[in-house]
Amino acid sequence: MRVATLAHEIDFDGWRVAARALRLEGVEPAQASFRVGGSAEQGGLFDQAETLAPGTRASPAGPIEQNFTVSKTFVDLAQQVILHRSADRFDLMYRLLWRLRDEPDLMKVTSDIDVVDALDRAKNVSRASHKMKAFVRFREIEDADGPNAIAWFEPAHRVLEKTAPFFVRRFQNMRWSILTPDGSCSWDLKTLTFGPPATADQAPQEDEVEEFWKTYYASTFNPARLKTKTMQGEMPKRYWKNLPEAALIPEMIAAAKGRSETMVATPASAPNPRTERIVAQFDRETGPQDRLPVDLNELAAGVQGCRRCPLWRDATQGVCGQGPRNARLMIVGEQPGDQEDLAGKPFVGPAGRVLDDALIEAGIERSDVYVTNAVKHFKHEPQGKRRLHKTPNAGEVTACRWWLTSERDLIRPRAVLMLGATASLAVLDRKVAVTRERGQALALDDGSAGLITVHPSYLLRLPDPVLRAQQREAFVADLRRVRTLL
Template sequence: MRLVRLASEIDFDGWRRAARALRTEGVAPEAVVWTVDGEGDLFAAGQPALAAAAPAFTVPKDFVELAQEAILHRSDERFALMYRVLWRLGAEPALMHIATDPDVARLRDMARNVDKAAHKMKAFVRFRLVSDPDQPETYAAWFEPAHRVAEKVAPFFARRFTNVRFSILTPDVCVHWDGERLGFSPGADPADAPAHDSLEDYWRTYYAAIFNPARLKVAQMQKEMPKRYWRNLPEARLIPELIEAAESRTAAMVAQPPTEPSRRIVRQAARVSRDATYDATVPTTLEEVWGGVQVCRRCELYREGTQGVAGEGPKTAKLMFVGEQPGDQEDLAGKPFVGPAGKVLDRALDEAGVPRGETFVTNAVKHFRHELRGKRRLHKTPDAGHVEACRWWLDAERAIVRPRVIVALGGTAVLSVFGKPMAIGKFRQQAIQLPDQAQGVVTYHPSYLLRVPDAEVKAKAFALFVDDLKFAWKLAA
């Protein structure tokens, strides 16, 4: 039995050196015990040292990337699992492409959970002012990440708050930024962090202002904002009250008469819809795009749809998704991706660690093209003429939002975003430069996953789709 001691819980370099030596020596996974000890040699006393000139071997890049993420997981099995996969790669070089393999699936699941934990840390760290008249203005926060991601996420906070001195205290390690350099110190206790400051009132005011009772889904909200983080969020004390009042507030909102778009916007958009070359009336806000889409006559599809469906999301979104066209439920709701394909997209975004609320979601064609079968409205693919006519609105959305990355979901979106057909399978996982300086990414449309009849093939396709979303999100970071 071989006992291997690593310098820390996230000592990837030490694990890699030991794992390479063990595999070279032919030590099977079941004969290795991994442990963490900050003292002593890499190998326990009485065990042979690393081979000085071990024969070289290579492993897939995606394994190394997964292992670097998985080692941050809190599971005690991660070291052994990583070595087991490394050992198996010697006889099964294509192992990483078998999404249904239990070891590979578990390793990917660990990496996904680590990525989610990193996102939660970015979203839920709340700084408080440290009161010390003898020190420069400094902020501190206490956070308990689900996994050991503090050092992974530290550069994000240094970039975000470059001119602010801060510390993030966690049970594992403390992150410090002095305005020039990142530093780290041993983990701390909650009592070491400031308990309250005046900024908390602003957080509560902001959260109450953006809370939309009509779109409340408690289970989904708690999935995005797990209760384990509530105790460190100043706005969390408002949540029970907001949930309790949501039904009555929604009823009051529904009872109010609908608002009309600005007459100036509608007149302007109507003029634009008749003359695509009239540059003076190019929309400059998302509200103008919405108003314009409602009166658009650039193609005949306005006769078929209940309403136009423009994009939805923050104006400053760094990631934009472009689908094909609104479906039956989107046409009725006036919002993109709220039907079955939208649910698939939401599930994939969740697994990829991509918050939908931070993305802009739209379609290449803004009206629902369909054919009637009795009382049912069946989807009908838009043709190239519809795509060309509607590209003007998509270009307006792109110019307003200015995303870093645009993901084309399916062939129609690819034609609209890139101006030409492209084989999705060939160009997946590639960053393609667009004329407006954004990066383009191609992947499948979520509705494709709904049409795959074979369960195993569907699971593999969904895993690829999640990988593409994760790739796009990292590219946009």
């Protein structure tokens, strides 16, 4: 048995060096073991083993090459898994490393038992990091240098070093320390440092802000929307003892039913007169829009003057659909992008080019298709000189559905292809799980056929070229399928 001794529980660099040496020597997973710490008598990196010359195996199978590389995907996964508290995490990653030489695409086999195990542990580590961001509660003390915020936290996995940079970004102008059973970290406004493990009694138990926080938390509690299992799933009980607001939860749960009944029995308050005046003015500015436009030109003019939702304020212009009046196929996207907003035409940006190429491959002429969007104005947020896309919310989709319905009434297509969840919500008036309903022929209320697929921008966002190629083939297959509905 070859035993590699690591410096500490999250010694990824030490594991990496040891695992690589063992793999190059040909030490099989059953004969390799990793442990943390150890006595000075162990005599180096490996127990019970002689040092082998380069280019030889520990097994009789003969020499192997000195160079052995693995994908970045594996390295990133190993860095996550090693933060897991399971005792066999090092052995699991070595088994994967052992197999990767002969199975270079192993990490893509998501049904493999070792890959599934590693991915599940990495997911648990990511979840523990997320919970740490959500449930760390600082309490302020005064020391020789002024205010200092200190928090005690018990993460499910060893994620302190992984998560600490988040708190640096979040609280750059505040001195703080986070104490955990695995270690501690401190920020002094300039440098992030890590220290030894701590105990709960080293952290302050309360501060003067705590009562204000409890009052705020209690005031945001809505008894009518209480879902205890969901709440405990998002805020597991293991974290409650370190959350000041957790002391209020049992009482609020117990009183929820009575408070809900009181809310239901209370008569509705009178409308605010000022709000009613604003709504009336809004309706006058919007103008009558209960009459179906006689043609697409009138519809386009109406969109330019639409004030049904606030999106018109930040957009360059409204972007109506484009295509022949008698198109048999209507394609509905989400909303105009940056280039569409400037050009006033749908699908002329990067996603539009992906759609054009896929239509050609599927045997569909773009000039025969009416292409439009669920929402007619570009929703975005500025970031420097760029305008970054923001997904329209349900209220904005509902406000704009009148224009989409008018387009469908004027075009009367035989089939409607919905690109993504927002387009599906606009056409079907219900939330849709795209992956579950994708490619299925649906009967729409106007007698036409509907089909759901992904938005072309989804293909652009996929970093893995192999997955991107697979998803593009599936997208083209959906276009061919919708062609059969015509």
